[in-house]
Amino acid sequence: MINRSIFLVGPMGAGKSTIGRLLATQLELPFADSDKVLEERTGADIPWIFDVEGEAGFRRRESEVLRDLCRGAPQVVATGGGIVLLPENREQLRQYGLVVYLQASVEQLLERTSKSSNRPLLRVADPRARIIELVRERDPLYREVADIICDTDDCTPKQAASMVAERLTQDPVL
Ligand SMILES: Nc1ncnc2c1ncn2[C@@H]1O[C@H](COP(=O)(O)OP(=O)(O)O)[C@@H](O)[C@H]1O
Ligand SMILES: O=C(O)C1=C[C@@H](OP(=O)(O)O)[C@@H](O)[C@H](O)C1
Ligand SMILES: [Mg+2]
Numbered sequence: 001m002i003n004r005s006i007f008l009v010g011p012m013g014a015g016k017s018t019i020g021r022l023l024a025t026q027l028e029l030p031f032a033d034s035d036k037v038l039e040e041r042t043g044a045d046i047p048w049i050f051d052v053e054g055e056a057g058f059r060r061r062e063s064e065v066l067r068d069l070c071r072g073a074p075q076v077v078a079t080g081g082g083i084v085l086l087p088e089n090r091e092q093l094r095q096y097g098l099v100v101y102l103q104a105s106v107e108q109l110l111e112r113t114s115k116s117s118n119r120p121l122l123r124v125a126d127p128r129a130r131i132i133e134l135v136r137e138r139d140p141l142y143r144e145v146a147d148i149i150c151d152t153d154d155c156t157p158k159q160a161a162s163m164v165a166e167r168l169t170q171d172p173v174l
Contacts, residue, residue, distance in 0.1 A: 002027060002168060005074050007093050009142050010102035011135055012081040012119050013112035015152050015160060019102060020078030022161035027168075030075040034083065038065045050120035063089055070096035081134070082121075084141035093145045098174055100164055101146035104153050106131055147174055 006023070008016040017033050024031035038061050039045055049058050063086055069077050070092050077097070083089050093099050104112070109131050113122055124130050143149070148167050152160045168174060 002029070002098070003074055005070070005072070005097035006076045006168065007097045007099045008076070008078050008102055009084055009093070009099055009145060010081065011104070011109055011131070011138065011142075012122065013109040013131075014081075014102040014104050015112070015157055016078040016081075016102055018157045019152065019160045019164065020076050022157055023164055024076035026161055026165045027076065030073070031078075032069055032072075032075055033078040034062060034065050034069060035078075035080045037069065038062055038080075041065065045118065047118055047120050055121075059086060066092055081138070084138060084145060090141065090145050098147045098168060099145045100168070101142045101149045102160070102164075103149060103151045106135065108153050109135070 006027075006029070008020045008023075010016055017035070020033065021031050035046060038049075042049060042061060044052075046058065049061065059082070062080060062083060066079070066083060066089055069075075083093070106128065110128050113119060113127070113131070117123070121134070122130060148164075148171065150160065150164055150167065155163065
């Protein structure tokens with residue numbers, strides 16, 4: 001029985017949004033995607049927010065959304081890949097929930113993010129180099145907040161959700 005929120009963290013394309021929704025269904029918990037909540041509140045999509053307010057504006061909004069989601073009833077929350085950048089966000093994640101770090105190889109991250117164009121940080125000439133740079137910078141931060149780490153390379157989203165659910169419900173330490 002899980003009575004805390006579960007936060008999925010990890011790089012763009014790790015599967016946080018897709019796996020999070022499936023995990024919520026499996027655990028019979030509500031689901032929220034911090035990016036979607038942020039877009040609904042702002043009345044604009046993420047590329048627009050980056051264009052008009054810059055990354056700093058987006059991070060400010062993201063932090064507010066996280067603060068509110070942390071105080072809600074237990075739920076599964078898919079976060080955005082950069083949620084761990086601000087120290088106050090890392091503190092909130094650790095304090096209010098169980099944190100699952102979803103990992104994938106650079107190849108998979110590249111392939112999975114290549115299908116959509118709504119990630120401003122990947123609108124660069126060399127997305128592979130950008131992904132490598134972001135993973136190098138953020139991996140220690142994901143590890144800092146993670147209660148469990150799951151590799152999603154060799155499984156479908158459904159298998160990944162089942163693996164996470166099993167880890168969460170069977171690990172006696174959590
Ligand atoms: N384990 C997986 N195997 C194959 N494709 C996946 C997997 N997880 C996610 N995807 C696909 O990758 C894309 C990005 O997934 P998404 O959930 O948006 O990632 P994130 O929220 O971490 O950026 C989606 O098209 C999704 O269907
Ligand atoms: O890694 C990041 O800094 C970002 C990840 C995106 O979410 P996903 O990780 O769900 O793609 C979204 O929050 C925004 O484009 C910034
Ligand atoms: Mg997402």
